[in-house]
Amino acid sequence: MTINTVDQAPRDMRYFPEADDIASAMAPADLETINEIFHTPLTGSYNWDYFSADGRIRKLYELGKQLNWNVEMDLDWSQTISKSEYCTDQDFNLFKGYEPYEALSESRKIEFDWHYLASNTSQFLHGEQGALLVASQLVSCAPSYDAKLYAASQAFDEARHVEVFNKFIQTQLGMMYPVNTKLKSLLDKILSDERWDLKFIGMQIILEGLALAAFKGARATTRIPVFAELLRLVIRDEARHVTFGVNYLEEFCKTLSEKEKEERAIFALEACVVMRDRLISEEVFIAFGWDPADARGRVLESTVLSEFRNLLFSRIMPNLKRIGLLTDTVRPQFEALGLLSYEDFVHDGEIDWDKLSRPLFDSNVA
Numbered sequence: 259m260t261i262n263t264v265d266q267a268p269r270d271m272r273y274f275p276e277a278d279d280i281a282s283a284m285a286p287a288d289l290e291t292i293n294e295i296f297h298t299p300l301t302g303s304y305n306w307d308y309f310s311a312d313g314r315i316r317k318l319y320e321l322g323k324q325l326n327w328n329v330e331m332d333l334d335w336s337q338t339i340s341k342s343e344y345c346t347d348q349d350f351n352l353f354k355g356y357e358p359y360e361a362l363s364e365s366r367k368i369e370f371d372w373h374y375l376a377s378n379t380s381q382f383l384h385g386e387q388g389a390l391l392v393a394s395q396l397v398s399c400a401p402s403y404d405a406k407l408y409a410a411s412q413a414f415d416e417a418r419h420v421e422v423f424n425k426f427i428q429t430q431l432g433m434m435y436p437v438n439t440k441l442k443s444l445l446d447k448i449l450s451d452e453r454w455d456l457k458f459i460g461m462q463i464i465l466e467g468l469a470l471a472a473f474k475g476a477r478a479t480t481r482i483p484v485f486a487e488l489l490r491l492v493i494r495d496e497a498r499h500v501t502f503g504v505n506y507l508e509e510f511c512k513t514l515s516e517k518e519k520e521e522r523a524i525f526a527l528e529a530c531v532v533m534r535d536r537l538i539s540e541e542v543f544i545a546f547g548w549d550p551a552d553a554r555g556r557v558l559e560s561t562v563l564s565e566f567r568n569l570l571f572s573r574i575m576p577n578l579k580r581i582g583l584l585t586d587t588v589r590p591q592f593e594a595l596g597l598l599s600y601e602d603f604v605h606d607g608e609i610d611w612d613k614l615s616r617p618l619f620d621s622n623v624a
C-alpha cells in the first residue's frame with residue numbers, strides 16, 4: 259500500500275474494468291490510498307450517567323440493530339440491464355428538445371443517460387462518505403448516552419451506504435465522477451466546525467433530508483432493478499436517521515439562546531442555498547463537450563426540474579420549523595427561494611413506528 263496525500267479532491271473521472279466484484283477489479287499493483295487531510299477542533303465528551311433518558315432515541319437504536327442488511331447477501335446483483343439500453347425512464351428526460359442533446363446519435367444518448375446516472379450516484383457516494391465521517395465525530399461529541407449509541411449505529415449504516423454505492427458504481431456503471439465542489443464545501447464546513455450541534459443540523463436535517471428526496475427520485479425513475487432495491491434499503495435507514503435528528507435536535511435547540519439559535523438558522527439557510535445550486539450535473543455536460551453554462555440554463559428553464567429541485571427541500575423545511583430554526587430572520591430568504599411553501603408539510607418529529615419497524619423484506623414497503 260502506498261499513501262498519496264493530496265491537497266484537494268481529485269477532479270478527474272475514474273473508470274473501472276468490468277468485474278463481478280471490486281476486489282477482482284483492482285490488481286494489487288494498482289492499490290494506492292489517496293487521502294486529503296482535514297482538521298477539526300473536536301470537543302469530545304465521555305458520558306458517565308449511562309442513562310437512557312429518551313425512550314424514542316433508544317427505540318430507534320434498537321431498530322437500527324434489528325434492520326441491518328448486508329450488501330453482499332441481501333441484494334441480487336445479477337438484476338441489472340444492458341448498457342445498450344437506457345438506464346432511466348425516458349419520460350423524465352430533461353434534455354429532450356435541447357439541440358446539443360438531440361444532435362447525439364441514439365447510442366450516444368444512451369451513453370449520456372448512463373453518464374448522468376454515474377454523476378448523480380457518485381455524488382450519493384461522496385455524500386455518504388461525508389455522513390460516515392460526521393457520524394463517527396458525533397459518537398465523540400454528542401453529550402448523552404442515547405445519542406452516542408445511536409450515532410455509532412448510524413456510522414455503521416453509513417459504512418454500508420458507502421459500500422453499496424461504491425459497489426454499484428464500480429461493478430455496474432464502471433465510472434465514477436469526482437465530488438461536486440459545492441457538496442465538498444458543505445462537507446468541509448460540517449466536518450471542520452467545532453460546534454457538534456451544527457454538524458448535526460448540517461448532516462441530519464439538510465444533507466440527509468435532501469438525500470432522502472433524491473434517493474426517492476432516483477428510485478422512481480431508474481430501470482435497473484438492483485439499483486431500485488438498494489435505494490429502498492438505504493431510504494429505510496435514512497428515514498430513521500432524519501427521525502433521530504429531528505427528535506434529538508428539537509429538545510436540544512430549546513436549550514440555545516436566541517443568538518445561538520439565529521446562528522444555526524443562518525447556517526441552515528446557507529447550506530440550503532449551496533445545495534440548491536449543486537443539483538445540476540455540470541460535469542456530464544463538460545464530458546460531452548457542451549457549454550456548461552448554456553446546458554445549465556436549459557435545465558433551469560425546465561419546469562420538471564425546477565419543481566423537482568424545490569421538492570427536494572419539502573422534507574427539510576418542515577423539519578427546520580419543527581426544531582425551531584425557521585426564524586423570522588431567515589423566513590424571507592427562504593420565501594425568495596420559493597421554499598417557504600413547504601414549511602407545513604409533514605415533518606419527521608412524529609414517529610411512525612409501524613412504518614419504521616416493518617421487516618426489511620416486506621414487499622409492501624414503499
Ligand SMILES: [Fe+2]
Binds near residue numbers: 389415416419496
Ligand atoms: Fe447514508
Ligand SMILES: [Fe+2]
Binds near residue numbers: 389466495499
Ligand atoms: Fe444517513
